[in-house]
Amino acid sequence: MMNRIPFAVVGFVVMTAAAATAQRGGGTPEPSSASAAAPIDLTGSWVSVVTEDWRWRMVTPPKGDYIGVPLTPQGRKLADSWDLARDNAEGNQCRAFGVGNIMRMPGRVNIAWEDPNTLRMDFDAGTQTRRLRFGSSPAGEVSWQGSSVATWEITSGGRGAPPGKPRTGDLKVTTTGMRPGYFRKNGVPYSDKMVLTEYFDRHSEQGDEWFTVMAIAEDPAYLSEPFVVTTSFKKERDGSNFKPTPCETTPPPR
Amino acid sequence: MKTLSICALLFLAAVPARAQVDLAGDWRAVQHEDTFRRGGVLVGEYVGIPLTPGGRLRAESWTASQLTVPEHQCIPHPVTYAEHSYAMGQMRVWNVVDPETAKIVAIRKRGTWMEPERTIWLDGRPHPPAEAPHTWQGFSTGRWDGHVLTVTTTHIKSGHLQMNGVALSDDVTLTEYFTRRGNYLTNVTILHDPVYLTEPFIRSSTWELDPSLNFVRYPCGPNEIVVEIPRPPNFVPHVLPGQNTGLDEFAVRYGIPVEAAGGGAETMYPEYLQRMKTAPVPAAPKPAAAAAAAR
Numbered sequence: 001m002m003n004r005i006p007f008a009v010v011g012f013v014v015m016t017a018a019a020a021t022a023q024r025g026g027g028t029p030e031p032s033s034a035s036a037a038a039p040i041d042l043t044g045s046w047v048s049v050v051t052e053d054w055r056w057r058m059v060t061p062p063k064g065d066y067i068g069v070p071l072t073p074q075g076r077k078l079a080d081s082w083d084l085a086r087d088n089a090e091g092n093q094c095r096a097f098g099v100g101n102i103m104r105m106p107g108r109v110n111i112a113w114e115d116p117n118t119l120r121m122d123f124d125a126g127t128q129t130r131r132l133r134f135g136s137s138p139a140g141e142v143s144w145q146g147s148s149v150a151t152w153e154i155t156s157g158g159r160g161a162p163p164g165k166p167r168t169g170d171l172k173v174t175t176t177g178m179r180p181g182y183f184r185k186n187g188v189p190y191s192d193k194m195v196l197t198e199y200f201d202r203h204s205e206q207g208d209e210w211f212t213v214m215a216i217a218e219d220p221a222y223l224s225e226p227f228v229v230t231t232s233f234k235k236e237r238d239g240s241n242f243k244p245t246p247c248e249t250t251p252p253p254r
Numbered sequence: 255m256k257t258l259s260i261c262a263l264l265f266l267a268a269v270p271a272r273a274q275v276d277l278a279g280d281w282r283a284v285q286h287e288d289t290f291r292r293g294g295v296l297v298g299e300y301v302g303i304p305l306t307p308g309g310r311l312r313a314e315s316w317t318a319s320q321l322t323v324p325e326h327q328c329i330p331h332p333v334t335y336a337e338h339s340y341a342m343g344q345m346r347v348w349n350v351v352d353p354e355t356a357k358i359v360a361i362r363k364r365g366t367w368m369e370p371e372r373t374i375w376l377d378g379r380p381h382p383p384a385e386a387p388h389t390w391q392g393f394s395t396g397r398w399d400g401h402v403l404t405v406t407t408t409h410i411k412s413g414h415l416q417m418n419g420v421a422l423s424d425d426v427t428l429t430e431y432f433t434r435r436g437n438y439l440t441n442v443t444i445l446h447d448p449v450y451l452t453e454p455f456i457r458s459s460t461w462e463l464d465p466s467l468n469f470v471r472y473p474c475g476p477n478e479i480v481v482e483i484p485r486p487p488n489f490v491p492h493v494l495p496g497q498n499t500g501l502d503e504f505a506v507r508y509g510i511p512v513e514a515a516g517g518g519a520e521t522m523y524p525e526y527l528q529r530m531k532t533a534p535v536p537a538a539p540k541p542a543a544a545a546a547a548a549r
Binding site for chain 1 (some may be wrong): 278
């Protein structure tokens with residue numbers, strides 16, 4: 001029995017692979033790595049375009065301003081007790097620059113393949129780095145950016161689409177193992193129990209290149225329901241505007 | 255171990271394919287971002303909007319009193335705003351099937367407040383000529399790019415971008431990307447307006463499928479129109495240039511530089527963080543004034 005289970009698993013995987021091959025149009029050879037299999041290209045230099053939640057992203061909001069975030073009573077209590085000076089004194093300056101908020105930070109991100117199965121994202125805000133690992137993610141140390149497992153999702157068309165399926169898709173990333181951090185600069189908390197699921201899409205529109213990331217945060221400690229936001233980035237010609245800065249939160253103006 | 259490695263490698267290459275996407279259903283808005291902008295914003299709050307000087311001037315001449323004019327009371331949100339407003343707090347989407355071919359030729363969707371309803375044609379028809387009539391919901395065509403429904407809308411009446419006078423011209427074009435993931439539906443929209451915007455304006459909204467939704471009606475017609483404020487016939491409430499005394503309210507309340515509150519493309523980008531470190535911030539209101547304002 002023990003010998004038969006792995007073969008069953010392998011058989012299932014081979015069938016899945018065959019199905020995926022069929023989606024790609026049959027005779028083409030299987031890509032040997034995640035970079036070769038990429039249905040969309042996310043590499044390059046990107047700038048966040050802050051047209052949404054401006055007052056919570058470009059400015060440090062007042063303590064207790066967590067409108068829109070579905071916090072539990074415990075989460076609200078923690079947000080109400082936010083103390084920037086204490087964070088700085090305790091070496092927790094990067095709490096607002098963790099994986100739960102780094103994509104919302106105004107700034108730039110450079111994306112490149114670190115190796116054929118690891119997509120690396122470098123952020124100038126807080127000088128942070130995320131590594132999106134395809135296949136499996138080592139259970140590394142708990143960190144601000146956590147451990148991210150990535151998969152490409154090849155997609156078929158929607159109802160009403162004409163026959164013939166173009167090869168396209170998105171990037172799904174699941175992140176766990178993060179240090180507790182803040183969804184917003186003013187101490188709106190997430191815990192180390194959070195599971196962050198992200199979907200990256202690419203759009204080309206009237207000469208501009210965009211990627212958007214839809215993030216679904218689930219946190220049994222501080223969220224009463226999944227917290228969902230979508231963030232957009234525009235492609236730049238090069239990385240010349242990338243200027244790393246330390247983790248630093250300015251006090252609220254009011 | 256060897257078997258597991260083989261499995262891992264095969265999974266890596268075997269990217270799963272999703273089922274065909276269907277947007278039909280009743281959807282409830284997930285309002286976790288831009289909460290204020292959807293429900294109402296302050297006069298003078300134009301942050302993050304790439305306004306032209308003309309767009310700012312027009313916004314500054316607006317007054318909420320315009321909404322009380324009988325001729326304006328039943329104006330629905332145009333498609334450029336409806337998709338991100340409480341008009342779509344509840345949204346119903348359904349497919350239109352050609353009875354002859356049984357093929358889906360269009361998607362229709364409808365909101366609640368003022369009941370904005372639109373058709374997204376999937377049958378490859380062209381957009382009408384430029385001189386064709388413009389409507390609040392415009393003329394939309396869509397195509398599936400994999401899991402993403404890309405929609406292009408033209409022929410939109412001149413309307414608003416948000417509910418504080420920020421306007422769009424009837425030259426505006428709208429590109430939308432509808433994406434369904436499980437029970438979530440996201441619409442990322444990009445606006446181009448050569449009159450009032452200096453560059454594309456992007457934003458997003460998300461809904462969650464809710465089959466138990468009690469879809470409410472909020473129609474507006476002759477029976478709903480009332481004279482809220484007696485005025486001379488044909489009077490249009492307005493504020494003349496330079497006379498709007500409420501423009502600082504947003505900046506004062508949140509301690510933001512007045513120039514930032516006035517928007518412009520530069521306020522959309524990270525470099526503006528540096529600018530805000532030196533730009534003057536208006537003084538906080540005195541407690542008595544703040545209390546009076548709150549009343």
